[in-house]
Amino acid sequence: MSLLEIRNLDVRHGLLQAVRDLSLSVEKGETIALVGANGAGKTTLLRTIAGAHMPAGGSVVFNGIDITTIPAYRRVGLGVALVPEGRRLFGQMSVEENLVLARSAGRRGDWTVERVLEAFPNLKPRRHAKAGNLSGGEQQATAIGRALMTNPEVLILDEVSLGLSPLAVDRVYASLQSLIGGGTTIILVEQDLRRAMRVADRIVCMLEGRIVLEGKRGEISREQVSEAYFGLGTDKGRVHA
Amino acid sequence: MSLDQTIRIERWTPLSRAAILIAALVLVLLAAGPLLFSNNAIDKLTTLFIYVMLAVCWNALAGYGGLVSVGQQAFFGLGAYAAVRLADAGLSVYPALVIAAVLVAIVSLPISAFMLRLKGGEFAIGMWVVAALCHLLVNLDSLVQGETGTSLIALNAYEADTRHALTYWVALGSMTAILAILFALLRSRVGSAIQAIRDNEEAAASVGVRVMSTKRIIFVFAAFGAALAGALWLATAITFQPKTYFGVQWTAYMIFMVLVGGLGTFEGAILGAVIFFVIEAWFGASGVWYLVGLGATALVFALFLPRGLWGWLERRYDLALLPLGYRVTIGGQPPSRERTPQGGPAAPAPTGNAG
Amino acid sequence: MMIWVNQIVQGILLGGYYAVIACGLSFMFSVMRIINLAHGSLAIVAAFGLYVLADQFGFDPFGALIIVLPAMGVIGWVLQRTILERSQRGGMLVPILSTFGLSIVIDNLLFEHFGADTRSLAPYIDELSWDSWQLTDDISIGKLAAITFVTAVLILGGLQLFLTRTQLGRAIRATAEDPDTVGLIGINARRVNAAAAAIAMLTVGVAGAFLGMRATFDPYAGGPQLIFAFEAAVIGGAGSLWGTLIGGIVLGVAQSIGAQINPQGFLITGHVVFLVVLLARLHVDEIGTRFRKTMRRSA
Numbered sequence A: 001m002s003l004l005e006i007r008n009l010d011v012r013h014g015l016l017q018a019v020r021d022l023s024l025s026v027e028k029g030e031t032i033a034l035v036g037a038n039g040a041g042k043t044t045l046l047r048t049i050a051g052a053h054m055p056a057g058g059s060v061v062f063n064g065i066d067i068t069t070i071p072a073y074r075r076v077g078l079g080v081a082l083v084p085e086g087r088r089l090f091g092q093m094s095v096e097e098n099l100v101l102a103r104s105a106g107r108r109g110d111w112t113v114e115r116v117l118e119a120f121p122n123l124k125p126r127r128h129a130k131a132g133n134l135s136g137g138e139q140q141a142t143a144i145g146r147a148l149m150t151n152p153e154v155l156i157l158d159e160v161s162l163g164l165s166p167l168a169v170d171r172v173y174a175s176l177q178s179l180i181g182g183g184t185t186i187i188l189v190e191q192d193l194r195r196a197m198r199v200a201d202r203i204v205c206m207l208e209g210r211i212v213l214e215g216k217r218g219e220i221s222r223e224q225v226s227e228a229y230f231g232l233g234t235d236k237g238r239v240h241a
Numbered sequence B: 001m002s003l004d005q006t007i008r009i010e011r012w013t014p015l016s017r018a019a020i021l022i023a024a025l026v027l028v029l030l031a032a033g034p035l036l037f038s039n040n041a042i043d044k045l046t047t048l049f050i051y052v053m054l055a056v057c058w059n060a061l062a063g064y065g066g067l068v069s070v071g072q073q074a075f076f077g078l079g080a081y082a083a084v085r086l087a088d089a090g091l092s093v094y095p096a097l098v099i100a101a102v103l104v105a106i107v108s109l110p111i112s113a114f115m116l117r118l119k120g121g122e123f124a125i126g127m128w129v130v131a132a133l134c135h136l137l138v139n140l141d142s143l144v145q146g147e148t149g150t151s152l153i154a155l156n157a158y159e160a161d162t163r164h165a166l167t168y169w170v171a172l173g174s175m176t177a178i179l180a181i182l183f184a185l186l187r188s189r190v191g192s193a194i195q196a197i198r199d200n201e202e203a204a205a206s207v208g209v210r211v212m213s214t215k216r217i218i219f220v221f222a223a224f225g226a227a228l229a230g231a232l233w234l235a236t237a238i239t240f241q242p243k244t245y246f247g248v249q250w251t252a253y254m255i256f257m258v259l260v261g262g263l264g265t266f267e268g269a270i271l272g273a274v275i276f277f278v279i280e281a282w283f284g285a286s287g288v289w290y291l292v293g294l295g296a297t298a299l300v301f302a303l304f305l306p307r308g309l310w311g312w313l314e315r316r317y318d319l320a321l322l323p324l325g326y327r328v329t330i331g332g333q334p335p336s337r338e339r340t341p342q343g344g345p346a347a348p349a350p351t352g353n354a355g
Numbered sequence C: 001m002m003i004w005v006n007q008i009v010q011g012i013l014l015g016g017y018y019a020v021i022a023c024g025l026s027f028m029f030s031v032m033r034i035i036n037l038a039h040g041s042l043a044i045v046a047a048f049g050l051y052v053l054a055d056q057f058g059f060d061p062f063g064a065l066i067i068v069l070p071a072m073g074v075i076g077w078v079l080q081r082t083i084l085e086r087s088q089r090g091g092m093l094v095p096i097l098s099t100f101g102l103s104i105v106i107d108n109l110l111f112e113h114f115g116a117d118t119r120s121l122a123p124y125i126d127e128l129s130w131d132s133w134q135l136t137d138d139i140s141i142g143k144l145a146a147i148t149f150v151t152a153v154l155i156l157g158g159l160q161l162f163l164t165r166t167q168l169g170r171a172i173r174a175t176a177e178d179p180d181t182v183g184l185i186g187i188n189a190r191r192v193n194a195a196a197a198a199i200a201m202l203t204v205g206v207a208g209a210f211l212g213m214r215a216t217f218d219p220y221a222g223g224p225q226l227i228f229a230f231e232a233a234v235i236g237g238a239g240s241l242w243g244t245l246i247g248g249i250v251l252g253v254a255q256s257i258g259a260q261i262n263p264q265g266f267l268i269t270g271h272v273v274f275l276v277v278l279l280a281r282l283h284v285d286e287i288g289t290r291f292r293k294t295m296r297r298s299a
Helices: A042-050 A072-078 A095-105 A113-119 A121-126 A136-148 A166-181 A193-199 A222-230 B014-031 B039-064 B073-088 B093-115 B120-140 B153-157 B160-187 B189-199 B201-206 B211-237 B249-261 B266-286 B288-304 B308-317 C002-032 C039-057 C061-089 C093-114 C143-165 C167-177 C189-214 C222-235 C241-261 C265-298
Strands: A004-013 A016-026 A031-035 A057-062 A080-083 A154-157 A185-189 A202-207 A210-216 B007-010 B326-330 B333-338 C132-134 C140-142
Touching: A004 A042, A016 A042, A016 A057, A016 A210, A031 A042, A031 A193, A042 A080, A042 A154, A042 A185, A072 A080, A072 A095, A080 A136, A095 A113, A095 A136, A095 C167, A113 A121, A113 A136, A113 A166, A121 A136, A136 A154, A136 A166, A166 A185, A166 A193, A193 A222, A202 A222, A210 A222, B014 B160, B039 B160, B039 B189, B039 B211, B039 B249, B039 B266, B073 B093, B073 B120, B073 B211, B073 B249, B093 B120, B093 B153, B093 B160, B093 B211, B093 C265, B120 C093, B120 C222, B120 C265, B160 B189, B160 B211, B160 B266, B189 B201, B189 B211, B201 B211, B249 B266, B249 B288, B249 B308, B249 C093, B266 B288, B266 B308, B288 C061, B288 C093, C002 C039, C002 C061, C002 C140, C002 C143, C002 C167, C002 C189, C002 C222, C002 C241, C039 C061, C039 C093, C039 C189, C039 C222, C061 C093, C061 C189, C093 C222, C132 C143, C140 C143, C143 C167, C143 C189, C143 C241, C167 C189, C189 C222, C222 C241, C222 C265, C241 C265
Parallel strands: A031 A185, A031 A202, A080 A154, A154 A185
Antiparallel strands: A004 A016, A004 A057, A202 A210, B007 B326, B326 B333, C132 C140
8 A cells, every 4th residue: 555645636726727637656665756847736736735725626545544634734643744835934933943843743753853953963053043044954954854843754845945055955955865765755846857866766747737757766867857847849948957 | 709799898787877867766755855754754864864874984994995993983973073063153053064074074184194004903993092082082171061961052043843854954965975975986096996905905006006095085085974974963863972972882883784784885885774774773672682683793794794785685696786897798798797896805805814 | 299109100000900901912913813802891701700709609709710710711712713713714804893793792791681880899809909008108009909910920921931931832823923834733723723812811801800809890891991902002012922011001101190180181191192102103113114215225
C-alpha cells in the first residue's frame, strides 16, 4: 500500500480549475520533485494534500485513511506537514516559539528544538530573534524546522529555493539531504530542474492541472522534462537553471 | 453563443419606468392626505415618513458607505435641539425645522473630518461616544434644563388641525427630498465612487476614486437626514427631553429597518421602514419583549440574510424597480445584471479572518 | 491644591476598573479582529449573576465568582462558536451589527427579568465597600478601589504570562497573526478563538463584579460600560495589554478632574479627552506617514 494515494483529484478556485482529474501515489521513504511552470497547479495540489484547500472531486488517502474532508489541523496530527509557499512564519514570534508551536498537533517523535537547531546550525544564534527579522534562508530553515517539529510522515515543501541566495539554497538542501537519507517521505516543488533531478527519486511534471510526465531519476532526461514543462512542441526556450 | 445576438446596455426598463410612475402617483395621493384622512391617521403616516427618512439615511451610511454607526442619534437629537433653539430665538416654527437640519449638517462636517479616519467597529463606537457627548452638552443648556427638557411652545400658535396637516406636509416633503437627493447621488459619479469604495476601498483609491470626499458626502447627507427626522419628531411630539432623542434605541430601530428591509438596497430601506411601522403598531404595546424581538431579528438577519428581504427578492426574481444601475441584455434575454450601487456583496471584502 | 491631588489619586484608582473592563475588549479585538458591542451588556450579566447569588443564596460576592466566572467562560465559548465565528465570515459589517443586536437582546431580557431598579453588590461586601486607608487629611485610598487596581495589574500581568509562556497562549498569538496558517502546524483555529473568547469573558466577569461592588447598575448600564472600555482601550492603543492600564488611568483621571470642575463634568471630560487623544493620534500617524514618504522620496 502506498503512503499517499491521490485519486482523480479536481480542485477549483472559483471558476478556475487548478487541478484536473489528477492521480498520484507516493511510496514510503520516497522523495518526489514536482516541477512545472507557474500556474500549472503545483501549489494548489500541495495545499489540497495538506488540507488548506478542499477539492471539488476525487480523494486523498493517507496511510489507508481517507483524509479528503478532514481539516488541515487534523491532517498534521496524522503526519502530513506542509512548508507553505512564502514560508508563512509567525513574524511577531521568536524562532523558538515558532518551533514550539508546532508541537500542538501532539504527534510523538524525536524532533525537538535542539535537534532542529542541530539540523540547521545557522538558526542557533537566531533562536530568540523575531521570525520576521530573519534573512530569507533563515526563514526557510525555520519554516522547515517548524514542519519537522510536528514529526511528519510526509514532509511537503512548496518552492524550497524561491527568493533565496544560492548559498542559502545549498545550505537548505544540505539539511534536506540528511532527512532524505533518514527515510522521511518528501514531496517538494523546485523550479531549479537540475537540483530537482539530483535530489529526487522521481520527477513529476505538471501542466495546466494535469501530470504530463512522470519518471524515476535516471529514466527520464532533462530534455524530456523541459518539453513537458512547457507543453509539447513549444519552443519558448530553455528551462530556468 | 452566436454572433448575431444584439447586446444592449440599458438603464431604464419598462418595469423601472412603471415603478417610478407609481411612486409619483403614490406621492401625489399622499399629498392630498390631510383632506382625506383623520388626524390620527395623519399622525401615523407622519411617523412612517420619519422612519423612512431614518432608514434611508442609515442605509446610505452603512449599506453604501460601509460605515456602521451606532451614534446617529447624535444628529437626531441635535436636529430637535437646534429646532427648539431656533424657535426660541423667534424663527417661524416650520422653516426652523429645516434650517435646524441644515445647521446640523454643517456641524457634521468637522465631526466627519476625524470620525471618518476610524474603521469598522472603531467608527461604530466612536460615533456612540459623539452621541453621548452631544447629549451631555445639550443637557448643559439652561433652556433645556438637563433631563427635564422643554417643549416646542411656538407650535401652540397653530390650531390643532392646521398643525397636524402642516407637520404632515413638511414630513412628506422632507422624505421626498431625502429620497430624491439619494437617488440623484447614486446616479451621479458619486454613486459609482460609493460602489467602488464599498467593494474595495484601497483598490478604489488606487484607480483615482476620491475616497475621503465621497465618504464625507454620504456622512453629511446621513447627518442631515437624521437631523431633519429629529426635528420632525419634535414637531409631532412637541416635548423635548434629551434622553428620548439621544437614546441609542434610535440606532437600534435604524439597524432593524435596514437589516430586515435590505442593507445596501434603495427599495429595501423603504420596505424595512414600512415593516417596522407595522410591527410597532402590532407589538409596540408589548414593551420589553417587543424590543427583545427587534434585537433578535436584527441579529438573525445580520447572520443569515445580510441583504435583507429586498436583497433576497431581488436575487430571486431579478427585480430592479429603480433605474439605479445598468442592465446588460443579450438578444433580448437579460443573463447578467450590474446594478451600479446595488450589485455586489453588502459588505466590503472579507478580511480573511474566518478562523 | 490637595483636593486636586486627591482627585488624581482617585482617578488613577478608577483607571484600574477601566483597565479590567477594557482588557477583554482589547484582547478580543487583537485576536479575532472583532469589536464586541455586547461587551458592556455581558459585564452587566455577570453583575446580575453575582447579585442573584448574593441576594437569593447568601453567597459572598467574591466567593460567587467561583460560579460566575466559569459561567462567563462558557458564555464566551458559546458566543464565539454560535455568533462571532459566523459573523466573521460575513465581512466587516456583520460582526458590528450582530453584536449590537445581541446587546439589545441581553439588555431587554435583563430588564424583563429584573425591572428598572438599580442594584448594587455593595451591601453584600460589608465594610469593604467604604473602608479606606487615610494617607493625609485630604487623601484616602478606598480598600475596594485598591483591590480593583491590584487585580487589574494581576490580570494584565497574568494575561501577558499566559500569552508568552503557555502553548495555548502562543497558539492564540499565532492565530491572531495568521489564522490561515495555524492549521498547517496542527492548531485548530476555531477552538483557539473560542478559548480566547472564553478568556475575554472571564475578565468581563471580573469587571462586572467590581462594577457591582463599586457602584450601582441596572439592565441598561451595558452601553456606558462598553463606551468606557472602548475609550480606555483606544487611548491605550487598541490591542496593547499594558496600554489598556494607561488608557484606563488617563480616562479615570480625566473623569475625576472633570467631576471636580463641574458636577456634569465627569462624563464630559472623559469623552472630550478620548476624542482629543484620538485626534492627536491620527494627526501623529499622518505626520509619520508623510515623514516616511518624504524619506522614501529623498532616498
